[in-house]
Amino acid sequence: MNPVIAVDNLRVRLGKREILKGISCRLGASGVGKAIGLLGPNGAGKSTLIQTLLGFHKPSAGAAQILGFDCHRQSLEVKTRIGYMPENDSLIADMTAVAFLRLMGELSGLPAPAALEKAHETLFHVGLGEARYRKVGTYSLGMKQMAKLAQAIIHGPELVILDEPTNGLDPAARQRMLVLIKEMKEQHGMNVLLCSHLLHDVEQVCDEVVILKDGQIVHQCDLVAERQANKRFVQLHVSGDDRNFGAALREIGAEGVSEAPGTWRIVLPLEVEVNALWRLTARENLRITKLAYRRDTLEEIFLKAVGHLQPSAQPEVAHGRI
């Protein structure tokens, strides 16, 4: 399947500084709604990468393609197929939301009647239906974020680039935004490139993650595979005499390590269900006080990738897997 974003040895220089230092990656799959998280500390080059994909910067070397079109040489083709939600306030304040969206729709190539219809439809979709005749400049921060999202999807793009979409939102609005992003990929088949500092948001909606640091990709992983792979790690807290529990675990084909009295870290083979642990603890007269799937959180992956977490302090990670 063709990737949605293909970057090949991309170098971007702004002034005298090289911001992107030869990055290469293939992200997403054309025709399949996927969300890709773009992470990195401040100054890592995330915004520059997004702006290069949008054709705002000319690569000094290498190339970036979106849906098979070169971002610099075929920028009109690319821009017809993408929607962009900028990070900062970026609206036409003295227009009503309907007029604003209609204009944006028409500039994206929608005929005038379709643009009007889609403007209303999209505003209802993002929850601004009742406020659609208000000027955008009078909107609250949360409403402005929704209006920015609406203008990015009014023309039904194949790829939506969202730069910090949950910035400044209260918990309810943030949740609403995340639900909308999930719907975009799951129900409408759009691909989403999500740039955010909020790892929890990325973890909730993204299927793939790319971590940038100092203009280079330091980590790339498939979060779906990650979740599935890590599902077999179990942390177990028991009360009672657990001296024989290690041997009992080997009977069912599992491996276990006692981290502290009553605390076990267990690797279950794929064919063994968690129920087997309940049966085993009952047989050994142990009482389970806590059972948790242990998985590498995105925060751990991120911190390791950017070098803020010592590898020895955490389980070994290779491409996001323990």
Next chain:
Amino acid sequence: MAVFKRGYQRYAGPRTSNLTRFLAVPRFVWPKLLAERFVIILLVNSLFWPMLCAGFIYVSNHAELLPSLGSGGDDGIRKMLTIDGKFFAIFMNVQSTFAIILAAIAGPGLIAPDLANNALPLYFARPLSRWTYIGARMMVLFGLLSLVTLLPGLIVFGMQASLASSAWLAANWTLGQGMVLGFLLYIFMVSLIALTCSAYVKWRVVAGALVLGFFFVLAGASKIINQVFRVEWGSLLNPGYAIYTVWCALLGVETAEDAPGAWECFTVLLVMLGALLAVLLRKLRPVEVVS
């Protein structure tokens, strides 16, 4: 089905052409401009001079009216009433004043709000280049300024053509052509000045004053140069003078012999327009890059 009952669906219908979609911008801006009181007042006032000219054309084409006007139909009056290149040069000169004022009112609100609202990334993330963005904004002013320049000019010319004999039209069609070309060049110049001022000055009043100042300050500077150095080429710096000289050449009207000619003026205008365009393009970037 009511729109609020319908869920969001990705648009999958036909798309408009890349070449025409920028026309959406003027379509959204014109109604707002025409709702402004100053614009309406100016548009109405700009009609008086064309109406006077129309009356003048009517009288000049009805020689039988002259005795009743008390002139007795002498040759001096008849010569004065001739509709020629000079008549159209004066007509254009007066109408151009309205065009400058209109550009000073309407122009500053075109780019400055997009810069203040950081809206340029929204435009440039769409299939719209910097050139088409400028073209779209220029179309706004082109339409508006045409209402006070090209449109009345063509009506006046058409009136003269219909009232006079076909022989007049056959001999003077170049006047119509010259007027259209002259006004197009003028509209392009005034629009570019207004857009550049709008891109660099956030406050509308100041940007409007700058548009007017561009003409008056340069006119004053050119006079000073001419006086101090006892030369004539200083007039080239005066865009009003330069464009008038080009108009005169297009309409076949003679100008002062020792003053800069039409080609010199045209060249200076082209250089000026190129410089304005370069300055404007420099400002219109989707993102600021700090070196």
